[in-house]
Amino acid sequence: MIPYQNGGKYIRPIALFQAQPKGKEDATTFEKLRTELVNTGIPAEHIAIRTADVNELKNVDLLSSDCPVRYIITVNALKEGWDCPFAYILASLANKTSQVDVEQILGRILRLPYTAEHRAKALNMSYVLTSSNDFNDAVQQIIRGLNSAGFSDRDYRLAEPVEPVKPAPVPEQLPIIEPEAPQEDFAGLDGKSIGAELQRRRESENSPESAPKADSMLAEAQQAGDAYNQAVQGADNDPFAAALPWEVRDKVNTFHIIPQYQESVDGLLIPQFFQVIPQSLFTDGDKVLLSKEMLADGFTLKGKAYDIDFAAADDEIVKVDVETGRSVPRAYQMEAADQRYFKEYFSSLPPESRVRQCKDMMIHQLDKLNMVDGGELRAYVNLIVDGMDREQLAAMEKAPLGFAAKIRVKIESLLEQHYKETFFTWLDRGKIVCEPHYRLPSAIHPTSSTAIYGKSLYEAEEDMNALEQDLVKRLTAIPNVLWWHRNIARHGFAINGYFNHYPDIMIMTKSGKIILAETKGEHLKNDDSREKIELGAAWRNAAGNRYRYYMVFRDEENLPHGAVSMGQFVETVEAL
Template identity: 40%
Template sequence: MELKQYQKEVIADLDAYIEYAEKYNRLDTAFHKFWEDKGVSISSYDNYYLHPYDNSITGVPHITVKVPTAGGKTFIACNALNTIFRHMPADKPKVVTWFVPSDTILKQTYKNLNDPSHPYRQKIDSHFGNAVCVVDKEAALFGHGIGPTEIREQLTIFVLSVQSFAANNKDGRRVYRENENLVEYAKLYDNMTKRVNGSDETGLIQVLSYLNPVVIIDESHNFEADLRVDMLKAINPCFILDLTATPRKKSNIISFVDAIKLKRANMVKLPVIVYNHRSTNDVISSAIQMQRSLEQKAVAMEAEGGRYIRPIVLFQAQPKTDDDNITFDKIKNKLVEIGIPEDQIKIKTANKDEIKNTNLMSRDCPVRYIITVNALKEGWDCPFAYILASLANKTSRVDVEQILGRVLRLPYTTKHKEELLDLSYVFTSSNDFRSTVENVIEGLNRAGFSKKDYRVAEVPAEPASVPTELPSRSLFDNDDADMPAIAPTDDIDEQINPETIKTTIATPATNTGTVELEAFARQENENYNQQAAQQTDNNDIPNDIKGMINTYPIKDVFADSAKELALPHFVKKINANLIFADEYVPLDKTMLAEGFDLDKCDHNIDFTPAKSEAVRVDLEKSSGEEYAVTRRNLNANQLSFIKRHFATLSPESKQRQLAEMLAKSIRFDEISEPQVARYIKKAIEGADTEQLEVLYSNDWQTRNTIRQKIESLLSAYQEKKFKEWLDTGQVKCQAAYRLPERITVRIKSIGLAKGLYTEEESINGFEYEVINAVANLDNVLFWHRNPSRTGFCINGYMNHYPDFIVRLNSGITVLLETKGDDRDNSDSRAKVELGRTWANKAGEQYRYFMVFDKQEMEGAVTIKELLQRLSVM
């Protein structure tokens, strides 16, 4: 299971923020500069989503990622651990406290993270060399797998619920009590150890505070209460990552995931088709007919090579009390009376669970109807759930917002040949339809989506009339007076008439409105996809904040030409199936590591001694507030302790410990940690005791030397593999990147003609000299400053963002990379070779040039040479 493109962007944002924090040494400055480089001035406004950095958890990096329901928050978090710990000191214990919002979700999260066959655990194992231990609170209280020695040899993840770890309840207080199972930790404390108020020195919360963990918070909006913030402070985190679809106001958001990105990645069933009926009977009839119709289409699709899908209906009941099971049982009995086989109907509530240990996606599972109340709090979902049918009486509030997100996940995260299986459906019966739709919007908002992601259809006013086209109504149409009056009742026996429903579902679909509803859904799906295709978000501005940022459009004179331009990027051929003859996905350089074997590579590394000092990353006060991130020298006692301990080991133990310690901090997505450790051990096997101690004391320098060596080996292999795949047709160029309709600009350029947008980013020095000369050529139509990270990337064995995109009157598009003679760097030759390869594969309408002032390099040109070549194109 690999990251989707938008998930990679989230991880890139996380990595970038941490790099900003290391560069600027202040958390607030890092946050400000992070957004400033995206064209957003944090200091210029304070709104719900973006505002100056909030330091509620004093001195600790505390950031939030906004990801809609079904966006894969847990998988993002699994990958984020690698990124976070990569920036930590090598000798820091790798400890994570992973908070979830309820005990039910805790069981699910713990099960998945603890299962070696689950994609979540497999991804974590791949990053941490299979040295992973996952514990819940009970195991932790007994000290299972979390002794001081074990903690230092592994990644340890404590999966904890908010409720069971709070100090204001009896169960939560257990973590503060004396614990003989954790007594070894008390021997390790010193006068620098933070003490937790009210906790015994052997209490679990004191041990966690000593371990200074990374904190992951799933659904972080549940952490708003002051008691929970106090508990979080007591744990003494070194880093906090919040993931939620609905961030709280004080959240420091560094990454937004839009619904459209989830739709493009085939993660969600959008749009949501909302259909209001006259009665509960009609809701049930329509749900049954739609389920059967979708299943027939799923069977036909599978026969043509598609995946197995068995659409499920969620009947949402609303009991009078939390423990009232009578309502659920009555609904189930009514469905059986209608003729639904009993084994196809299950009840799933907080107090009655008939789908426990059931694999709802198994071909052997008969379940097609689930009666529930609040799937979100009940902690379950299933991608086969397609239809949410509310059975509330007509005057009740239709509380779909807590359950709507459960039907949004798309099976197998792939687009299906039958488009109706790419959508989700909500059936209701309400006299106040406007309130109902507002409730649907609230449900979408709660799930991280918006009112753009649903479509409303409504039943005709006269039951006997079946129009050829189903009417669509606006949210604010007030036609409820046309609906037949039905006396409200809470009695399920009176709401549901099995005989009436049986008669309706026995009627041919062409006479029941199902065909019209499906036609409406197809048309709205087409409209939604067209809108998605037209929305270009390459400028990296999330929809959530687009209205808050000054952006600049393409000049009208260039609009048509810019719209035609689709820059090719490299794509990789993947295994074809029966539905698609050939399928290509964007090339990621990690793909190019296929077959790379570090064990067989050159192990000779030059460890030239250099004066260095051991350091650790920590937070310290700056200007009276704990915002700064600095490297603080280890004191003499600490250095002495490290050397004394290391000196007691045998030469073999020294090699093993040094190799394993370094491997934990030198992580590659493409190479397993054990393989890195083996490589390091072989590289240092000839070192004597004194040399090993020097390498150990100067671990930062040693780590960087080894990383650079492995990076060079991996890069050379990826370049070779890239060329091989080009030759064999596994990689090709395919038009993909379109220029964004609007861009953000931090500082406007002045005095340059023919910029594509009404404003372009400021350009200085040699870059200005080059583009000014280019713009003055008669045959140049327009140019654009291509931003790094968010602009067009030549995605080969390295990610190369050329400085400029230039369009000529002839239709030729030119990519320019400028290099002042004082700014040559080691990757210039690789960039120019990749750029020229791209131009050759992209086609006759594309060119690439690297431009130096006067210096000569094979494949590059001077300004004079560039102008001569462009002028004749």
């Protein structure tokens, strides 16, 4: 397509008139509508009829700039087998007394051309015009059509029904309608009067003070479109809600940022880790938000330890079956008698066959580890099994899936160690950098919430355990604290290193410092806590002087290296 006057591609909006014939072979309704449209001043060559029985679009390229067609009279566009992304307007002229299905034809005006946003806002929306004695009934038909096409109530806007202007009663001009005579679908349409009015409006376009509001519908549509775009942008800043279907979003708890804190959040981008992609023959260079899977680069099972304790391997035998009427396989614990038969059969096989089958079963189970090379995985399993003594082989033959689970745990621990080593190596070499990225959402959606503590960033925050509550209560008494926020695990901010760490509490001080605090009970002074302290320290050092990370325990006794007590933490926050 060549660019046109405003720099875009060629678009010729087409209006679809949904008519309803009186019978299958009756074309008089279509011809009557064509006549009325011509009477309004529309050239006859701009109008075409396309139904199951009448096809005036044969060999016509509707997308061509040479095609004059701007109005198509149809009944059910989908079943009639034609398509056109230039179809923007649906005017439903179906019999007001019948329930006409509009689902299929709606699909023809929802495919806007080029699937791109156009400079002219009016071209980014489709339009449905309907006339009915019962406006609500007509609207419900349209809504059902939109729903069947996959749209929800957030994707369309309704204009208020227009009340017809009632002229002063002039008895001699009232039409006489016989009760038994069928009413035409558009019997009240006066094409010549409409044409005269359209001509008058065209002539008065240059006189705004006297021109009627001919563009009021477009103005309302543009206003609705702008409101919709703002709502979409708001959803983009709310990743949790954006991942939910529209029908569910209204049913979850939603709490917005308290207005007095909005200014402190605007423009705040909290640093996260990015992998630096160097410039090469195939790329100009880039930075990509880090995920731990990227750190699997260079991982190998060759030469890795395979010291695995199989003593507690479970004897797991299950059967997988497809129930009648179901397409999804279900797993069941095999009954005792079946297990006994299976084991007896397995024991009857030659030793080499039993070992080979066990290997195959374990490799099949472990093959879901995407970060591990398949050939290396098979070699690793062979190395483990070939090194077993007679007792271990006998135990493996009884519980091959339990042995596979033990091997999986070992491989995953090797992977986690590789992730960590690669992370710190890349960070030291500048292959990982920490840059502003995470924006606090405009609203949060906790499954359970509390609103009893002051200085919370949102109208309510995710509910907290006793230790977190004690910390928050002490924060509310610190003058330097502007606001605090209970970070929601798996939905909020993550320190995205060799694992994703979601600190419990986020704090902003009046001096502009951002503090992340992970609270831990005394029973959690373990390896997990030490890993989080190490990753938090790496993030703090890379993020810059504005940012802090602390792991907070209630008491000072036996603190892991790098952790603080609650009293020490409160003193630090006061000093910041």
